[in-house]
Amino acid sequence: MARKRYMQAINEALHEEMARDPKVILFGEDVELAIMGDARGLYEKFGRDRIRNTPICEATLTGMAVGAASAGYRVILHMMFSNFIYTGFDAIGNQMAKLRLMSGGQAVMPITVIAAYGGGGSNAAQHSDSGYPALVNLGGLNVVMPATPGDAKGLLKTAIRGSNPTFFLEAIGRGGEQGEVPDGEYTIPFGKATVAREGKDVTIIALGSMLKPAMAAAAKLEAAGIDAEVVDPRTIVPLDQDALVRSVRKTGRVVVVDEARDRCSVASHISAVLADEAFSALKAPIKRVTVPNVCMPYAPNAERGVIPNDERITQVATNLVRSKAA
């Protein structure tokens, strides 16, 4: 184990996988200079055939990923900010997510799309979205949201080695944070949640960037005598429903924390699943802590006001546990 930054862990995974398999290529806007940090050193090491700057044309890049993958390459498409997924959405929604079924299983598309999501940097609404609920709803895409450096490295390696299109979403505010990264070779399977903190009074399910405020909330709750369990699904598609249900059956209370807008968020989906699968164990209503149905504002104070934080999570969890109605 060594402590490494989130972006450093992702960078290591890219270096290791490109060295391991010559069919892995990476392209996108400004990837040669590795402007987002995660691709640093790749161009110098692997050259222009395998690391290539593209024009700014996302609608083409997503389609090219489909074509190059169909022609035998393992494609990593770097899309910088997840908002740019919207400009490339046709080939994502109509080709990448669909062609495997439509071709009767002929299409095999080993594609990893990397994009940073979320707010907290005063990047305003066109660079701060958490648009993954749309991806989750398309059906044919895996969606991965690592919260820690260790998970980021292991999940990215699984994505690159896999045979399905996978969106690897970087929590933008987490890039500089440190965490334990195992030494040597390892991968993390999709569809396996992790319990970040064990507890018995309330379950906090935290997606990607929300793990940090959830853990901070758990510490505050502990000081107030409430023992929270924090569960990180790590991958949204596939989703480890069993692990979520197991935790909620144990605690009887649940708060789902998601940086997406509330309406049709992943938190909404998880809430629906839990209502179906764990209803009899619930001692209180399922609660969601999400971004309100607004776009991310630019002003830091306004932005802080909409992104879920430890205080909101603590408040909601406390109410759940203490509420007489519960």
Place this chain on the structure above:
Amino acid sequence: MPTTQSAPDAGQLLALYERMLLIRRMEERLKADNAAGKLPGAVHLYIGQEAIASAVCLQLKPTDWITSTHRGHGHFLAKGGDPNAMMAEIWAKRTGICKGMGGSMHVADYSKGILGANGIVGGGFAIATGAAFAAKLDKGDRVSVAFFGDGASNQGVFMECLNVSSLWELPMIFVCEHNQFSEFTPAATVTSGQIVDRARAFKIPTHVVDGNDALAVWDAASQAIARARRGEGPSFIEAHTYRIQGHLEAEDLMLGGQKYREKTDIEVWKTNQKDPLPRLAVKLVEGGHATEQKLAAINERVMAQVENAVKFAEESEPADPELPFELMFVGQKA
């Protein structure tokens, strides 16, 4: 324009005629079976445009890539796709080339380089460009062809893919089948300037040909393919043709008595002077490559193939309704 790289020999000419005729007869049968209510989904027929797909694809290798359009039966058959598997696909049977999961607008055979017909107008550009990029990285001589219509030329990805292909000298061939209609809208009312000028703006060599003259298409494609194989980059072919059938076969119902073209115009394109099949037949006979009897024998062979394909489709089991759950992902349940 440069001179002919390789004119088709007698064998190629006959193969070209036979492939065009196979497409024509398959489409005619689909038209009839659609009218009889035998097909579950929409069909968009390629009648009148057969020379383009055939003259291009007969010069490609099985390892070369193509992407096609919603009007894709012709490209599928021209590139060597199996008529039985195509027919079964359109009939929604489990023996279909896509196991009944794609249908008419999505026939694909990856093993033959057919990356699929595509229901999104312009959907094939970037897929073909990605395959061309892969071919370039392979350092072999594979080429990639994007077939598209005048309608798709108004999609932004067309310009994006011209740019990338030219910039990276990809082995791409853009084949614009200008059939004069953007669905139900005459091309001139939605397309400014000449489509070929868009390719010229990216310094891509261009060919404008009579798309109903199979030999003219053959010549342009021959030059474009040779250039791509030499690693010199993309070419653009604008082949002028005419869509004899409607945008789709249920068109009259959708139009509800309205019209966007004159019946008399359509009739002109069905004449022996315009139709690509009689035009090639005349050349074959006049050139001494075939007799009328020989052409009649080809027709009989093709008709038997069509009958066989329909019989195969009719007798096949319906698609497996469990398949969508298996096929969304590789090795992972939906």
